[in-house]
Amino acid sequence: MNIGWIKIIGATFFELIWVTGLKYAVLPVEWAITILAILGSSYCLITAGNTLPVGTAYSVFVGLSAIGTILVEFLGFGIFPSFWQLLFIIILILGVIGLKLLNEKVER
Template sequence: MNWLKVIIASVFEVVWVIGLKHAVGVWMWAGTIFAIGISFYLMIMAGKRLPVGTVYAVFVGLGTVGTVLADIFLFGEPFQLSKLVLILLLLLGVIGLKVSTDKQKAKGVES
């Protein structure tokens, strides 16, 4: 459940990052501020139960991947193979952090 909070927080991160660039009216700015609040609230709640460093790395990693993909699919940013390779490398790192955190918990090591 806590990892789901991190994933949802990352989705809201993508929304507010896009909002920072594209918000033009009061309602768009209100939505951006709302997304910031939800994003950080969920990340903080997950950080109370999971290692904070891992939560933050996963949050930022997924947010970065989502933002790059949103740029490509929603805003016409040119697709580059190098971006895809780097996104996959970033995702591997994020998955590795989550797996190593789960292994530490299984061994009874708390961070």
Template sequence: MKWGNVFIAAVFEVGWVMGLKYAHSLMEWSATIICIVVSFYLLIKATSQLPVGSLYAVFTGLGTAGTVIVGMILGEPVHKGKLLLMVMLLCGVIGLKLTTVEKKGESES
């Protein structure tokens, strides 16, 4: 569940990053602020249980990839080079996650 919190935090990161670009009303700005709070709360919670270097790299990688994907869905240009770099980024993120060694007792909770 610890890495699940990181994934959920990254989803909320995508929400607030897109909110910074597209929010125009008070309701949209409120949702953006809620996404910021939830994202950082989950990230801070995860730092107490996971190695900070790997956690932050995975968090920012997932957030970056998610933001690019949502941007493309919303009409930003799609290029072969961008897609290739996204695949490389995700391979790096997955590799970091798979090679992160948790200390004994960290796998609880």
């Protein structure tokens, strides 16, 4: 696996932390974690662009972040996604898989 893809996964992980932090952070330590997660997400995404096409990297990052955010809401806070959210999550997943497969063909 290309280091760029690992950085995209890391950027997504940090993204999920800071998005959740923006909604639920109250204490100064929670805000500090949120700010560090914003910096970590930005760093990982920017440096992933060194080894991956920027458009592909950003598209996969946004798709994974959207899917992850809905999963965090459901698993962590009991907010169940609607039918339409589930439908579009499936479309996003198919798009992310397609972009990953296309990038692998270009690298060869």
